[in-house]
Amino acid sequence: MNRLFSPRPPRYRNRILSGGGAAAAAVALLVLIVLAVRFAAPGLLARLSSPLWNAGARLTASVGSIAGTRASEASPQELAAENTALTAQNAALTAKVADLTALLGTRTEPEKGIVASVLARPPVAPYDVLIIDQGTNAGVALGALAFGPGGTPVGTVGVATSRESRVALFSTKGLQTNAWIGASRIPVTLTGAGAGAFTASLPRTAGVAPGDGVYVAAYGAVPIGTVVKVESDPSSPSVNLDVRPYTNPFSLTWVTVSR
């Protein structure tokens, strides 16, 4: 009897939702708002997210500059990055010359692409994906190839909205890409291993050795990496290859997307 007529504490008397219910409602509202912005106004999401991504990039850069204060420490890193880009570009040009001498009439001048700034990259992006600041308004199309410094292909456009796009890297875990290995262009299927790395499997008789170049189809055969390790089991007729790419996806700041 007393329980039926016991008054509720004043602070609960007119409350519509409890504390936990209000929190759950707020979280659900947040998700609905983000979903609505994503599908109804995808360019708006990119514009809202870009300042946060840029702030994160500046924060990372400032921490890096504080950690390496001496000019002599920064200089070798810059030279190494420039060397890597030039090596990749040199390998691409060498491969192109070799192909053109064998295949007369091949187009020699690649079409100019769309230069895009990378807003987010691994490891901030949980998938092996680059978020770039150019979308369909600039001419980016689904499936278009994206190139890093030196003209090295890094992936294809998987999602394109009006103002931003997402480039799925070739090294996305489980993603398979047709490629060639070595000067004799042995066909192979690369399997993404995540974080910019690839694996592949070939018959032992293919004769692949560490240092052989790996090429993908893009304005001819364009090198994207080298074989760094060949694992073989005496009981198996095939060998497993580890491929290291020329381009480090963790440090990409801009890409060129083909039209």
Next chain:
Amino acid sequence: MRIPLPLKASIVLLAALSLFWFPWTVSVGLLFCAGLAYPPAALALGVVADILYYPGHGFLAGSFTGLVLALLAALVRHFVKTRIM
């Protein structure tokens, strides 16, 4: 011991910002902490991660991770409340 509401809100906000600033491994840890504050927050932020970064094909790892972390955090909260942990 009850966690003050401003502290809970700060943890959830930090977990949300970590999706833009920190490596995804750090974000997973912060999502779990946000889940300890508000279990649905871990699921919501996992969905937000997929909205931001999903490449258009493959498994929705962000949403699945958010769901797992939300359930795990709810379990930990239940054990703590019942003084088992």
